[in-house]
Amino acid sequence: MMNSRTVVVGFIPLLDCAPLAVAVEKGFAAAEGIDLTLVRESSWANIRDRVVVGHFDAAHMLGPMAIASTLGIGHLKVPTIAPLSLGLGGNAITVSNSLWDAMGRYGARAAGDPRTQGNALQLVVRTRERENKPPLTFAMVYPFSAHNYELRYWLAACGVDPDRDVRLIVIPPPLLVDALREGQVDGFCVGEPWNSLAVSVGVGSIVTATAGIWRLGAEKVLGCRLEWAQRRPELLAALIRSLYQAAQWCESPENHAELAALLAQLRYVGAPSAILHRGISNRLRLQPDVEPVSIPDFYVPARHDATFPWTSHALWFYSQMIRWGQIQASTSDLSLVRATYRPDLYRLALAPLGVDVPAVDSKIETDSFFDGRPFDPDSPAAYR
Amino acid sequence: MTEPSPPSNDTTLHLLIVDQNVMRAAVLEEGLREAGYVKVTILRDMQNLMRRIVDIDPDVIFIDLENPNRDVLEQMFQVSRVVHRPIAMFVDRSDSDMIEAAVDAGVGAYVVDGLRKERIKSVLDTAVSRFRAFSKLRVELDQARQALDERKLVERAKGILMKERGLSEEAAYSLLRKAAMNENRKLTEVAQSVVTASRLLR
Numbered sequence: 001m002m003n004s005r006t007v008v009v010g011f012i013p014l015l016d017c018a019p020l021a022v023a024v025e026k027g028f029a030a031a032e033g034i035d036l037t038l039v040r041e042s043s044w045a046n047i048r049d050r051v052v053v054g055h056f057d058a059a060h061m062l063g064p065m066a067i068a069s070t071l072g073i074g075h076l077k078v079p080t081i082a083p084l085s086l087g088l089g090g091n092a093i094t095v096s097n098s099l100w101d102a103m104g105r106y107g108a109r110a111a112g113d114p115r116t117q118g119n120a121l122q123l124v125v126r127t128r129e130r131e132n133k134p135p136l137t138f139a140m141v142y143p144f145s146a147h148n149y150e151l152r153y154w155l156a157a158c159g160v161d162p163d164r165d166v167r168l169i170v171i172p173p174p175l176l177v178d179a180l181r182e183g184q185v186d187g188f189c190v191g192e193p194w195n196s197l198a199v200s201v202g203v204g205s206i207v208t209a210t211a212g213i214w215r216l217g218a219e220k221v222l223g224c225r226l227e228w229a230q231r232r233p234e235l236l237a238a239l240i241r242s243l244y245q246a247a248q249w250c251e252s253p254e255n256h257a258e259l260a261a262l263l264a265q266l267r268y269v270g271a272p273s274a275i276l277h278r279g280i281s282n283r284l285r286l287q288p289d290v291e292p293v294s295i296p297d298f299y300v301p302a303r304h305d306a307t308f309p310w311t312s313h314a315l316w317f318y319s320q321m322i323r324w325g326q327i328q329a330s331t332s333d334l335s336l337v338r339a340t341y342r343p344d345l346y347r348l349a350l351a352p353l354g355v356d357v358p359a360v361d362s363k364i365e366t367d368s369f370f371d372g373r374p375f376d377p378d379s380p381a382a383y384r
Numbered sequence: 385m386t387e388p389s390p391p392s393n394d395t396t397l398h399l400l401i402v403d404q405n406v407m408r409a410a411v412l413e414e415g416l417r418e419a420g421y422v423k424v425t426i427l428r429d430m431q432n433l434m435r436r437i438v439d440i441d442p443d444v445i446f447i448d449l450e451n452p453n454r455d456v457l458e459q460m461f462q463v464s465r466v467v468h469r470p471i472a473m474f475v476d477r478s479d480s481d482m483i484e485a486a487v488d489a490g491v492g493a494y495v496v497d498g499l500r501k502e503r504i505k506s507v508l509d510t511a512v513s514r515f516r517a518f519s520k521l522r523v524e525l526d527q528a529r530q531a532l533d534e535r536k537l538v539e540r541a542k543g544i545l546m547k548e549r550g551l552s553e554e555a556a557y558s559l560l561r562k563a564a565m566n567e568n569r570k571l572t573e574v575a576q577s578v579v580t581a582s583r584l585l586r
Contacts (some may be wrong), residue, residue: 043454045492076480143459169434170459172452184431313453366551 006035007239009222013040013269014173015192015279016220018088018259018301020060021268023246030244032238040267043172044142051225052078054211056241057232060086061223064144064317069223070340073144073326081229082221083345084240085313087247089217089280090299091147091210092195093154095187096180099124099136100205100287106160106269110286111293114208114370118158121207129335138162139171139179139188146219149320150210151180151189157371162324180204191219192279192299193271199285200275206286209295215368216297216304218313227343237349244307244350251302256280305358307346312362312377314341319380329381349357394503395420400442402457408448408518415514421507434460444504445494445513454492464565482508489515534572541575544582 008027011017020038023029029036039056041047048065050056051076057208061082071078095103099121108120125136136153139153140147152162162168174192179185181203188194189210198204209216222243229236249255257273260280264273278284285291300306318337321327343361350357365375375383399421403409409426416424425440427433430526437445447454482505486493489512495504538560544557564574 041451042452045454045458046449049483049487049492052480053487055487076483142455170456172455174452175430228408 010056018248023242028242032242058224062145066223068144079226083342084222086220087301089211094204114212122159137167138187139185147189186216240349247302309341315377397443398423402447491515541578
């Protein structure tokens with residue numbers, strides 16, 4: 001129905017679906033006059049397909065997925081936009097107990113910096129090569145994901161070729177903990193609560209949060225078809241406003257316990273609220289037997305303009321697609337990538353709230369990456 | 385075009401069904417075999433999915449949309465160098481109707497690169513109609529199961545009343561009915577409260 005105020009949004013049960021759940025449960029969506037209906041999904045492929053065929057008006061989407069759909073890599077070319085970011089960070093790299101022990105012999109330690117941990121991993125990899133052992137296997141959740149690129153970035157910067165020295169496979173988050181326990185994988189990069197769950201059941205140790213690899217790094221977005229955004233601009237604007245306010249609510253420490261309990265419900269994430277609380281409060285237990293430690297900016301739902309869809313975030317993802325051979329660099333693609341993230345729609349939607357929003361669309365990342373390499377969004381293809 | 389047009393039903397295609405639901409996989413397999421497809425493989429074990437698929441080497445893969453392992457298949461688009469025949473979802477804009485029909489029916493379909501649309505149209509139609517039939521069957525089964533559960537519940541409530549109040553079966557049933565009418569609730573709800581209360585008081 002053209003005049004319906006219903007907005008159907010798909011999501012994957014992960015910590016950073018929080019603003020969506022809060023927009024419904026705390027009335028931010030209703031206050032903006034929309035009837036927000038959330039549908040829990042079981043795979044990223046479903047999220048993409050159900051946005052494409054119109055089952056969903058919008059979705060909790062991997063940032064690189066919105067870009068891949070716009071470019072038509074591996075699937076139909078469907079112009080897709082990201083007019084809001086669903087927070088920054090929130091992922092971590094977890095390894096099995098036996099790999100953690102092996103890394104410990106080469107200097108890895110609890111809460112060590114990503115460089116120390118990565119160097120230790122690189123030495124484990126070289127030792128295994130000498131001993132003719134099979135390469136280590138790491139899992140991530142989807143080929144077009146921040147998880148894939150962050151894991152690869154860290155490995156490569158520490159001298160491990162992610163395509164040659166290790167095996168990288170996709171495993172859906174709900175199956176990761178079992179895969180680690182059964183030795184099917186030696187490690188993974190995933191969002192919460194899956195890292196903390198692996199630690200809590202004693203099958204893994206968190207090597208580093210991805211916040212250590214890329215501080216305030218881009219992650220998921222609100223994604224929708226450009227066609228829907230053009231057809232229902234006022235509905236999209238209301239959705240952006242309600243999610244912006246929901247994200248602010250998620251950020252406030254006094255709401256953290258309530259947020260954890262809310263997300264613990266089966267219709268949202270369905271994990272123990274104490275486990276979810278770790279990611280929300282940026283205090284992770286990194287190994288089964290050690291006390292939780294503070295990880296600054298581990299998951300940032302609203303601070304630091306976390307909901308702003310930086311064009312430079314889209315361009316970093318694009319640079320990684322090129323770097324890892326998912327696509328060839330091209331000028332025409334570059335303009336499509338720039339048009340995928342939509343800071344203009346974000347500003348337009350938030351104007352009635354009178355809040356501060358960034359005046360520029362892109363930013364140069366000077367000291368955000370752990371290896372100190374700057375990212376200039378004006379030359380993504382030259383960035384290696 | 386000098387090339388003869390391919391048969392509308394290319395039964396030489398090797399089809400793979402990835403489904404953990406035994407009944408649905410059987411319904412789909414039966415449909416495909418009835419349509420004349422002889423090379424149909426069912427994969428229920430999700431361990432090492434990629435390697436298994438490389439070994440089986442199918443032309444078309446069907447996977448139900450409830451299966452989170454769909455994302456494992458998606459990786460095959462990106463690592464085609466390990467797969468000697470790259471597999472992809474339809475990438476042609478003109479295929480969007482096929483995708484829509486499949487997603488509506490709850491099935492994902494992946495096709496080996498280079499297969500012409502005409503060759504897979506008919507097999508996809510068969511899969512979509514079988515998935516729809518299964519969904520309908522499942523709704524009917526759920527309803528039948530629910531009806532059976534409700535009948536069992538009422539039987540248990542009657543039994544409790546007969547034992548505790550020394551009533552005949554008929555009197556126990558009319559007591560339940562009367563309570564349901566007076567409280568404006570369903571018979572099964574009243575039966576459930578009787579069963580729950582009896583468990584709590586035991």
